[in-house]
Amino acid sequence: MKLVDLLDRLDYELYAGELDREISTLTYDSRKVEKDSVFVCISGTVRDAHDFIPDVIEKGATAIIIEKDVEPVDGVTYIKVKNSREALAYTSAAYFGHPAEKLKTIGITGTKGKTTTTYMVKSILDSAGIKTGLIGTIESIVGEERIPAVNTTPESYRVQELFAQMVEAGLDAVVMEVSSQALMLHRVSGFIFDIGVFTNLEPDHIGDNEHKDFEDYMHCKSLLFQQCKTGIFNGDSEHIEGILKGHTCDVIKYGYGKDNDLIAENVELLNEHGALGVRYHITGKEDMTVEVNVPGTFSVYNSLTAVAICKQFNVAEDKIKAALKDVHVKGRIELVPVSKKFTVMIDYAHNAMALESLLTTLKAYEPGRLVCMFGCGGNRAKSRRYEMGEVSSKLADLTVVTSDNPRNEEPMDIINDILIGVKKADGEYVTVPDRKEAIRYCLTNAKEGDIIVLAGKGHEDYQEIKGVKHHMDERELIAEVIKEDGNDII
Structure with a gap:
């Protein structure tokens, strides 16, 4: 060359x-x-x-x-x-030969919802015969190949390399998470997105090595919409004007508000045989009812985003409906079938803000009890432990405090820090340091109507102890407990 x-x-x-x-x-x-x-x-x-x-x-x-x-x-x-x-x-x-020009490129930015929405979009487009790659927090997907992720958005060289591999594999489109750091550090410069998406904005990633303040964080998010042809926006966000500042794209908005292009109405929370979901009707520029097997009103926003994106590809309504009803995202309110009498799920919530959002969402389903099992990572700010402990104790009926990634700390030291926060509220709690035994406790003591959430690990399949990552997948731990104690689980 x-x-x-x-x-x-x-x-x-x-x-x-x-x-x-x-x-x-x-x-x-x-x-x-x-x-x-x-x-x-x-x-x-x-x-x-x-x-x-x-x-x-x-x-x-x-x-x-x-x-x-x-x-x-x-x-x-x-x-x-x-x-x-x-x-x-x-x-x-x-x-790499400008591979983005040979694909339909979709970039999704926002504080929350990026991961789930990318999988929803990929599921719908794939089902419609539009072969779609994915780049995100959990992994990159190129055809049948799944590559574990290091960053939410890789360095620009790797982004272009992945695009080139997708072109080589015969893919038609790519949907990717675009972090504020990626926009600030030019990881997605060098091409124009066909579609840019804004999900929401909350204070996050602000600090010495990230964004100096909230205004800088918002500005970096807004840069995506000076680099895309069509922008799809959560029109209900209080920060929508800041995100739109300087935009050069066509604008489509979604949300509950009547001035949006896609409007969610008649939202129903679904709780059937241990499975949680949501059903609602879309009005405005569309007229359709959708059902999603991911719980919570935020699933309405995520799925509205996916619908808005896929309508840009002229995907048929029946394809959209079928794909949304069957979408699964590893570690993001991931329902694990155990019993029709109670619900078990795995979620990546690993800070107080995410845990509060998750537990508040689940309480809306009026469970018999809301049981929250979690731990906190070692060699991280102690404040996170206090905050998560207090949030769980306030919102959950029972908190099961266990180990996460202790790293170079003693697990019981971390647990004792969490308990300081737990004791600030009045929820019941137990401590079970071994994570498998904590899962066993949750399942064997489950009551009819319980919602049990295993928080903090999500898609991770390891536990880091003293610098070594040991294989540990909560799905496997659940299966082992069922095999060993199935008679004690209703």
């Missing part, structure tokens, strides 16, 4: 050297540099890749993209840009 072709859509200055040269690979990882590589210098928070320039030249790099002044070396081409992360995104798109 010619260097000049790699730089085709990039604003840059030729700092030193020649543009007319062949290049082999593109990388921002100095360990992956080889002969004739292009190396992109990322100025990180911990390390500045400009410091590695002598090393990568020694390894064979012949072109280097910089954002700072450096001392040129003869025989090496230096390309200067304003932002090397943005440059990585544009050059990655070129390196």
Whole structure:
């Protein structure tokens, strides 16, 4: 590949050297540099890749993209840009042949709802014969291949590489979660989304290494809508005007409010034989009744989003209805069949805000008892333990405190911190440090009409202890308990 072709859509200055040269690979990882590589210098928070320039030249790099002044070396081409992360995104798109232009691209941003909505969209589109890839918090899916995720949104090079693999696999579309960090760090620069989606906005990811304040967080979310053709928005959000600021896309809104394009009416909570769900009617620009097997009114928002997206693909109403009724998302209010007398579910809620939202949602189903089993991770802020303990004790009838990922702490130390919060409210509680035994306690002591939620682990299939990740999947633990104590479970 010619260097000049790699730089085709990039604003840059030729700092030193020649543009007319062949290049082999593109990388921002100095360990992956080889002969004739292009190396992109990322100025990180911990390390500045400009410091590695002598090393990568020694390894064979012949072109280097910089954002700072450096001392040129003869025989090496230096390309200067304003932002090397943005440059990585544009050059990655070129390196992989602009694969986003060969797919229908859907990007979903928001504080909550991204993961569930991506799976809903993929389920509907796949059922309609539109072969769809996925990039998100849990995994990336390329055809039959499932790749565990490291970040909600990967680095731009990896995004483009996944797009290219999807094109190669014959996929038609991709739906992906787009975090505020990804927008801030240009991980999804270098192409235009066909559809951008805003779910909701709450204070989150604000701190020294994330967003300086809520306004910055909201601004970064809004950037998606300066980079998409059609924007689909939760019109009920109090922050909708801030998200729309500077938008360049067509606008479609959904929600309960009468000024939305898709309006949810006549919402019914469904609780049948241990399965929870929701049914509602859509009016406005559509006229259809949908049923979702995921509980809670927030499922109305998630499914409305999915409907709005899939209508852009002209998916038939019956396909949408069937797919929504059968959608499953690992670790996101995931119902696990155990008994028709009570409900068991697994959810990723691992902070107070998420746990409060989850438990409030489940209380609306008026269970006989609401039982919440959870622990907290070690080597993390103690405040989270107090807050989660208090929330569970306030909202759940019974809190079962157990171990999560203790990391380098003693499990009982973490549990004792949680109990400080638990004791601030008046809910009943027990402590069962071993997570499998805690699940056994929940199942063997279940009463008719109970809703039991196992919170905190969600899609994770490991428990981290003293730096080692041990395999542990709550679905497997439930199956083991049923096999061992089935006669004691109604």
